[in-house]
Amino acid sequence: MTTATATKGLEGIIAGDTQICSVEQGALIYRGYEIHDLAQHATFEEVAHVLLVGHKPDAKELQFFKDELIANRALPTQVVDFLHAAGPMLREGTAVPMDVLRTAVSILGNMDKESQSNSAEANLRKAKRLTAKIPTIIGHMQTIIDGKELVAPNTGGDAKLSHAANLLYLMSGKKPSTEFAHVVDVSLILYAEHDYNASTFASRVISATLSDMHGAVTGAIAALKGPLHGGANEAAMEMLREIRADIGPANDPAKIEAWMHKAFADKRKLMGFGHRVYKNGDHRAPILHGLGRKIAEGRGPEFVRLFELGEKVEKIMLDEKQIHPNVDFPCGMTYFVMDIPVPQYTPIFVASRITGWCAHIMEQHANNRLIRPIANYTGPKLKKWNG
Ligand SMILES: CC(C)(COP(=O)(O)OP(=O)(O)OC[C@H]1O[C@@H](n2cnc3c(N)ncnc32)[C@H](O)[C@@H]1OP(=O)(O)O)[C@@H](O)C(=O)NCCC(=O)NCCS
Structure with a gap:
């Protein structure tokens, strides 16, 4: 018997601390930077560095970070094979792109040499690999839906293109205009982080059991899919x-x-x-x-x-x-x-929020305690099985 009171949907409950983001009616802040400031002056890659590494990059750090993302864009053959196998499921409608993206991320975990390590260094490397590869999953999936050849399957795109521009290129095979690339870039900045929203909280609950980053992200994708959240x-x-x-x-x-x-x-x-x-x-x-x-x-x-x-x-x-x-x-x-296919809108949200999720998974692993609330029992009174 507990005396604690339940709040439906945990509304207004502070479920933990974070240094990553503040969501308030007055301002939305990522590690001290306000969202209008970031949308106007930063790029998605810079924001991703702020969230994942923890600070605003200088020119050298930014170049290194961008190079790492570009080098990790291509997908393993097994994931490409899975995307081809998922084509009929997507066409028949037993799966939607968010489901296929979720499974592809899970397969990436099965293939990642560091998948079972929760060290800060391994987690950061995995976070960068996931951030780099998710646009390629989305792009290849879309070309398979459209019955077209994959765009740049060996490299995961064009090394000269930004993260946002490359995402559009991988999906359509066309290099986007500066304006389209900029608007997608800003949308990725806006979507990157939002403190204890449902999918991020799901990722923290999973990581708090000391489960791995790919598992936590797989769960977060499932949570984001719902129409009350990212869907x-x-x-x-x-x-x-x-x-x-x-x-x-x-x-x-x-x-x-x-x-x-x-x-x-x-x-x-x-x-x-x-x-x-x-x-x-x-x-x-x-x-x-x-x-x-x-x-x-x-x-x-x-x-x-x-x-x-x-x-x-x-x-x-x-x-x-x-x-x-x-x-x-x-x-x-x-x-x-911008002619982006509607079923890819939430996967694009994933291409951005992956940075926030991974930042939270790292923060959870760095200062962990199992997340295990209690329920207010409203079921039947005690009764005997035989009588
Ligand atoms: C986001 C959302 C889940 C928040 O839910 P919540 O905090 O539980 O909000 P509440 O259900 O307490 O809403 C308060 C009132 O506003 C109404 N309301 C809230 N969002 C509404 C919406 N999108 N359309 C119609 N009515 C809405 C509720 O029905 C409720 O009315 P009631 O008091 O007469 O029952 C909810 O607003 C929603 O379902 N929105 C649509 C989905 C969406 O856009 N999600 C993305 C969120 S970023």
Whole structure:
């Protein structure tokens, strides 16, 4: 019998300390750096260094870090073979890209010579290898879905391209414009870290048993997939597609309002809205919205119409429910106007959050105690098996 009280969803519970990130309504901070500052002035590689190594790199450290990532981009044959084998599963729909990515990461663990070591040095090396290889898994998977040849399978891309640009190149076989590469780079910065969110917490629970980094990341990918968490960027775009199919090609305000009021009456959760911590708006959402809208404007009226629809939906949510969009809502629209296939939106989130997860796994291993809360029993009273 316990006297502790339960909080559904652990809302408001401080579950541990971290030096990696602070998520508050006032500011989102990665190791002392504020998110607007990072989005405007840093690259994803620099942010990854801040999260994984622990400090802002100088020019030499950054070059070394980038070279290490580039050198580790290519995938082992066994993972490429698995991706080919997964093609029919993806086409038949028994698996989605997040499931295939999860299994591919698990296979990488089976093949990593340091998989069973939780030393700080081995963990950092594994974190870099995972960060380097995840975009290649996503890119090769997409070309297999599209029935095309793999892009640069021996090198995992083009050594001259940044992490973000190379991800787009691996997926499409086309070198992206500077603008597209920049916007994906910023999205990776925004998604990289968010303290004890569900997937990171899952990764810490797994690592706290002294299990290994690949196992913890595999579990984190499963947690991120859900539409209440990272899966919301795909779900938000699917919802906008559904609204478009229901209301037709024009953004008729009366039809949008009618669609929203039906959703409210059905008590439907609108994807890409709301947040456990940010009740007055997500710092990341306006940054990505602005960048995505600019791309839409460059591409033409059909793309701008998508953003206008999203903006109308946002206004109705705010006016009538006082609920703000989270980063996944503009992310869905932004990736869509860049022609990124919708089922890869959450895998791209993984390509970024891998840095946050690994930073937390390392922090957990460095100062560990088993994470084991207690439950409030609400089951049947004691009874006899025979009688
Ligand atoms: C993120 C999320 C899981 C947070 O959940 P939470 O902290 O448990 O929020 P709550 O369920 O306590 O929400 C409070 C109220 O707002 C409503 N609400 C919250 N998010 C909503 C949404 N997206 N659509 C409609 N209503 C929503 C809840 O229904 C609840 O209403 P009630 O008090 O009448 O029951 C939730 O907002 C959600 O499901 N959002 C959609 C999925 C999403 O975008 N996830 C990505 C998060 S970054």
